[in-house]
Amino acid sequence: xxxxxxxxxxxxxxxxxxxxxxxxxxxxxxxxxxxxxxxxxxxxxxxxxxxxxxxxxxxxxxxxxxxxxxxxxxxxxxxxxxxxxxxxxxxxxxxxxxxxxxxxxxxxxxxxxxxxxxxxxxxx
Numbered sequence: 001x002x003x004x005x006x007x008x009x010x011x012x013x014x015x016x017x018x019x020x021x022x023x024x025x026x027x028x029x030x031x032x033x034x035x036x037x038x039x040x041x042x043x044x045x046x047x048x049x050x051x052x053x054x055x056x057x058x059x060x061x062x063x064x065x066x067x068x069x070x071x072x073x074x075x076x077x078x079x080x081x082x083x084x085x086x087x088x089x090x091x092x093x094x095x096x097x098x099x100x101x102x103x104x105x106x107x108x109x110x111x112x113x114x115x116x117x118x119x120x121x122x123x124x
Contacts (some may be wrong), residue, residue: 021066022092025089026051028099030059031085034069035093068092 022028026048033047045056060083063069068089074080085092 021062021068022095024062025057026055027059027063028096030056030063031089031092031096032069032100034083034085034089035096039084041081041083044083063089 006021016039022031028052029048030044033044038044038047041056045051058110060069064071067086070086072084
């Protein structure tokens with residue numbers, strides 16, 4: 001592959017930091033849930049099967065520390081807490097959409113190729 005100038009250097013610290021942030025386990029799924037309108041902790045957890053409350057809490061704190069998510073506490077009884085994407089977080093919608101499109105095209109292909117040929121031929 002020839003470098004056409006689109007990526008002038010092979011390593012960029014800002015790119016690396018960004019990929020490390022959004023590429024952490026479950027973070028992409030959390031971003032998708034937030035982008036689809038989930039705001040409450042329990043709703044986000046319910047939208048992502050297999051994600052533990054401990055790990056969801058940890059990832060939300062990381063995203064908040066990076067300025068991607070705002071945590072809003074409503075002093076009601078009981079206290080209500082919501083998570084909202086900041087402008088910085090909303091700007092990730094194009095990235096999440098691009099990854100979703102890529103995975104629909106390529107990840108499904110890999111799943112099909114890992115099945116026995118007779119299942120693929122039968123449309124399973």
